[in-house]
Amino acid sequence: MSGTEESTLAVESNLATDRPAVGVVVTPENSKHLPHAVLRAQQSEYDVLVVPTAGVTEESLSFANQLDAQVLKHASETDVSPTERLVEIGRSTGYPGVIVQDELRTKVDFKASEAALREQANYFVEGVRANTHDEEGEIVVGIPAYNEEVGIGSVILRASEYASEVVVVDDGSTDQTVEVAREAGATVIEHESNSGKGAAVQTLFDHVAGQSFDALVLIDGDGQHVPSDIPQVVGPVSEGESDLVVGSRYLEDSGEDETPRYRRFGQRVLDMLTMGSSRTNVTDSQSGFRAFSPKAVEELELNSQSFGVESEMISEASSKGLDIEERSIDVRYDGIDGQTQNPLRHGLSVVTFLLTLVRDRHPLLFFGLPGLVFFGVGALYGVDAILVYRATGEFFPAKVLVSGFLTILGTLGLFIGLVLNRIGNMIAEIGSE
Structure with a gap:
């Protein structure tokens, strides 16, 4: 056992707990799902023990370390199987049992697993698969x-x-x-x-x-x-x-x-x-x-x-x-x-x-609405110029020019909007046939 592992387990062994640990067996094939398995167990408030098998790299274990799971020695470095290793560490640290999970992509029903563990005489139990997927x-x-x-x-x-x-x-x-x-x-x-x-x-x-x-x-x-x-x-x-x-x-x-x-x-x-x-x-x-x-x-x-x-x-x-x-x-x-x-x-x-x-998609809205606004403003400007001329006899060329420009611009906008809208409708009708 490494010094780091010994010091970690020494601390854990002083903690009283009535909940089993979740023991995760990591292989090169399932290592990509290790973070998910650790996180699920921790979100259900279980401590996690991780035992890697031969071929699992330190890089694959990095997220488990970051999530504060206890990563044990590679099983290949010991004379016992991964499950026996989990049982050994679980007993030495004071856990009342271990829920073993080796199919990491499968979601485990931890409550059902813990209930099964308490009903059996064994110290460990295989995780009970959750029926949530369907x-x-x-x-x-x-x-x-x-x-x-x-x-x-x-x-x-x-x-x-x-x-x-x-x-x-x-x-x-x-x-x-x-x-x-x-x-x-x-x-x-x-x-x-x-x-x-x-x-x-x-x-x-x-x-x-x-x-x-x-x-x-x-x-x-x-x-x-x-x-x-x-x-x-x-x-x-x-x-x-x-x-x-x-x-x-x-x-x-x-x-x-x-x-x-x-x-x-x-x-x-x-x-x-x-x-x-x-x-x-x-x-x-x-x-x-x-x-x-x-x-x-x-x-x-x-x-x-x-x-x-x-x-x-x-x-x-x-x-x-x-x-x-x-x-x-x-x-x-x-x-x-x-x-x-x-x-x-x-x-x-x-x-x-x-x-x-x-x-x-809406050319009548895009061209027609601004065109209507321009036409209305131009018309009002022109009416104002006429009323001023009739009341005072004074002619304002600038008002007439602005009125004419806005009116023509608005008329063009309305015309373009109507034409493009009709073309769009025709295309839609042809496409639906």
């Missing part, structure tokens, strides 16, 4: 990431509690995001260069398109989103009630709004523009926390490469006749930098995309 369905959690090495590991570990697979699309990060994500057990897809959030979301859609799944959930990798909200957001999709569920920070039951005021003002502007482009009223159009049904993944055609993808999803879903809902979520801001680019630049890029979307 109830929850196949949920894939997708995380678009760019330079998120600080928060991505904990996000993956917590999201894995609710997912059959966690997929990270690294969008050309220059830090250790890829390495941390892989160590945390995620499937990682890498972009060679930074292509934008929209491109990362499309990669996620392409990844799950050929799979069998019940829901795809998108969350951000910076730690703002709380993974424990996943069941709440995915619920309407799992129950077949909605195709797209947006996690909103601003519904009445979402708790206190901690969003900085300057961000909230900008978000309200984007919410209104999104409503104009999609004719769907949502309270948090820029939320990156959302769930999709397989139908939505198949039918949504995304073109935006940037942050405009959040609004495009809503507009696309609305145009395809998909059901859209919102569910309240919590967010964390303290100690988290949720911006990967300048907020002003971010906002302007989304505004530009939304205006383009309105122009292409």
